[in-house]
Amino acid sequence: MAITSANQLELLQTAEAVAREKMIDPGLVVEAMEESLARAAKSRYGSEMDIRVHIDRKTGRATFTRVRTVVEDDLLENYQAELTVEQAKQYLAEPAVGDEITDEVPPVEMGRIAAQSAKQVILQKVREAERDRQFEEFQDRAGTIINGTIKREEYGNLIVDIGRGEGILRRNEKIGRESYRPNDRVRCYIKDVRREARGPQIFLSRTDPQFMAELFKMEVPEIYDGIIEIKAVARDPGSRAKIAVISNDNSIDPVGACVGMRGSRVQAVVNELQGEKIDIIPWNEDMPTFLVNALQPAEVTKVVLDDDAERIEVVVPDEQLSLAIGRRGQNVRLASQLTGLDIDILTESEESERRQKEFAARTQLFMDKLDLDEFFAQLLVSEGFTNLEEVAYVDVEELLVIDGVDADTAGELQARARDVLEEANRKAMEHARELGVVDSLVEFDGLTPQMIEALALDGVKSLEDFATCADWELAGGWTTVNGERIKDEGVLEKFEVSLEEAQQLVMTARIQLGWVDPAELETEAEDTGEEEAEA
Incomplete structure (x- = not known):
C-alpha cells in the first residue's frame, strides 16, 4: 500500500471516524498514523535512520523526511542519523552542534506485514488515548454517586457498566447479603479511581460512609445548598448508621429537615441502603454534649473527657448499660466512630x-x-x-x-x-546518685529528686542524656497501630508532666548545652506567627 493522492483524504476520514467512535481528539489518531508510517519507513530504509512522517491536517498528504543531527566528532556513533560539524558544512553555512538537517525521502510501499504493524500501532495509541480520557473523566467524579448496570460477576466481585467505562464493586463493598443479576440497575459511590497498566480502575462502594452522606445530599435540598452540613458519618452497613448534622441557619432544624415530612426523606435513604436504620444526631462543638447525643437512645448521667488520651468516659444508669453498648457493641462502636474518641462505658454502681x-x-x-x-x-x-x-x-x-x-x-x-x-x-x-546521676542533671532547673530518680532508673543520668529524649518519651503519648490506639508510657508521666512541659524542659536542656541557638528559635516562632496570621 502506497500513500498516494487516491487515499490521502482517506487518512483524515479514517482518523475522524475513529475519533468519533472512541470520543477522543482526532489529532491523537493522526499522530498515531504518523508514528505507524514512520515505523514502516524505517523497516524499508533501515532501523538506524531517523525517519519522521507528517500528515497535513487539511489535505491528508503524508511527507516522509530523514533527520540527521549535528554532533561533536568524538560523539559520532550512528552514521545514519548523525553527522559531524565538518560534514554538515555541505548542507549548512555555519552548522552548530544540535542542528538538524532534514531530507525528504520517497513514500514507502507498505506490504501486508507493514500494514498490519501500522494498524497495531494505531490501535495501541487509540487505546491509550481512550484510557487517558476515561481516567480524567472519572477522576473528577470520585466522591460522587453513579448509576450503573451489572454486566457480570467475577469471583464474587461485580463488574458494573457505568457508561463510558466499567467499575468494580468488590464483595466487601456490597451491603450485607445483597445479590444482583446481569442487567440489574445499581447505584454506587465512586470510592477511588486509579491509573494502572491495564487501564483506569474505578472502584465502587455501597458500604462507604460517604455513600450515605451523598444520598442525603440528593434527598435533602438544604444539604445540597449548604444550609445544613454533614459533620460526621458512621455506618455498620446494612444494619445501623449514625449521621451528625448541623444547620448554618438558626431557623432550620437540621434533624427535622433530614427526616422530612412523615420521614419521607430519610426513608428514601433507608430503602436504598436495604433497610439500614439511621440515627440523625445534632452536631455540637462541645464533645461531651455531642457524645450524649451520639449514644442515644441510651441516657447518660456523667461524661469525663481526657483530651490528651483522646478517650472519653461515660457513666450510665445500671439498667441502661445494655442499651448504651448496643447489640454486639454496635451503639458504642458507632458513637466512637462518630466522635473519633475511644469510649469507656461504666454503670453508676461501677x-x-x-x-x-x-x-x-x-x-x-x-x-x-x-x-x-x-x-x-x-x-x-x-x-x-x-x-x-x-x-x-x-x-x-x-x-x-x-x-x-x-x-x-x-x-x-x-x-x-x-x-x-x-x-x-x-x-x-x-538512690539517683547511687545509680550514677551526675551534677549536670541534678542542678538542672525543673526536675524534682523523684523525677531525677525515675530518669536514672530509665538510664538517663546526665543533661546530655536528657537533651536527647523525645517529649513523648518523658510525658507519654498514644500510637495508632493497625487502627488500634496503644499507650506509650512516659518516664515522667506519673508526675503529671504534660507534653508541652516536656518539650520546654528538653529544649531548655539543649539550649544550655549549646545544641540550639535561642535566636534561631525566636526567628522560627516569629515566622510561624506571621504564617498563621496570613492564613
Whole structure:
C-alpha cells in the first residue's frame, strides 16, 4: 500500500471516524498514523535512520523526511542519523552542534506485514488515548454517586457498566447479603479511581460512609445548598448508621429537615441502603454534649473527657448499660466512630465503687504519711486534697475552712507533710546518685529528686542524656497501630508532666548545652506567627 493522492483524504476520514467512535481528539489518531508510517519507513530504509512522517491536517498528504543531527566528532556513533560539524558544512553555512538537517525521502510501499504493524500501532495509541480520557473523566467524579448496570460477576466481585467505562464493586463493598443479576440497575459511590497498566480502575462502594452522606445530599435540598452540613458519618452497613448534622441557619432544624415530612426523606435513604436504620444526631462543638447525643437512645448521667488520651468516659444508669453498648457493641462502636474518641462505658454502681476505692486509698495515704486518725484523713479527702504536695504547699486559708482545723493544726499538718516530702526527696536523690546521676542533671532547673530518680532508673543520668529524649518519651503519648490506639508510657508521666512541659524542659536542656541557638528559635516562632496570621 502506497500513500498516494487516491487515499490521502482517506487518512483524515479514517482518523475522524475513529475519533468519533472512541470520543477522543482526532489529532491523537493522526499522530498515531504518523508514528505507524514512520515505523514502516524505517523497516524499508533501515532501523538506524531517523525517519519522521507528517500528515497535513487539511489535505491528508503524508511527507516522509530523514533527520540527521549535528554532533561533536568524538560523539559520532550512528552514521545514519548523525553527522559531524565538518560534514554538515555541505548542507549548512555555519552548522552548530544540535542542528538538524532534514531530507525528504520517497513514500514507502507498505506490504501486508507493514500494514498490519501500522494498524497495531494505531490501535495501541487509540487505546491509550481512550484510557487517558476515561481516567480524567472519572477522576473528577470520585466522591460522587453513579448509576450503573451489572454486566457480570467475577469471583464474587461485580463488574458494573457505568457508561463510558466499567467499575468494580468488590464483595466487601456490597451491603450485607445483597445479590444482583446481569442487567440489574445499581447505584454506587465512586470510592477511588486509579491509573494502572491495564487501564483506569474505578472502584465502587455501597458500604462507604460517604455513600450515605451523598444520598442525603440528593434527598435533602438544604444539604445540597449548604444550609445544613454533614459533620460526621458512621455506618455498620446494612444494619445501623449514625449521621451528625448541623444547620448554618438558626431557623432550620437540621434533624427535622433530614427526616422530612412523615420521614419521607430519610426513608428514601433507608430503602436504598436495604433497610439500614439511621440515627440523625445534632452536631455540637462541645464533645461531651455531642457524645450524649451520639449514644442515644441510651441516657447518660456523667461524661469525663481526657483530651490528651483522646478517650472519653461515660457513666450510665445500671439498667441502661445494655442499651448504651448496643447489640454486639454496635451503639458504642458507632458513637466512637462518630466522635473519633475511644469510649469507656461504666454503670453508676461501677463508678461509685471506683470513687470509693480512690477515697479509701487517699485516706490511707494521709493516715500513714501524716500520722492522722481515719476521721481526720477522710475530712482532708472530702475537701478535695489528693496528695501530700497539696497539703504541704496549699494556702493555709484552704485548710482553715475544714471543721475543727485552727491555725496551729494547719501549721502542724503542713509541717508534717513537708517533712515527709523532704525525706522522700533525700532518699530519692541518694538512690539517683547511687545509680550514677551526675551534677549536670541534678542542678538542672525543673526536675524534682523523684523525677531525677525515675530518669536514672530509665538510664538517663546526665543533661546530655536528657537533651536527647523525645517529649513523648518523658510525658507519654498514644500510637495508632493497625487502627488500634496503644499507650506509650512516659518516664515522667506519673508526675503529671504534660507534653508541652516536656518539650520546654528538653529544649531548655539543649539550649544550655549549646545544641540550639535561642535566636534561631525566636526567628522560627516569629515566622510561624506571621504564617498563621496570613492564613
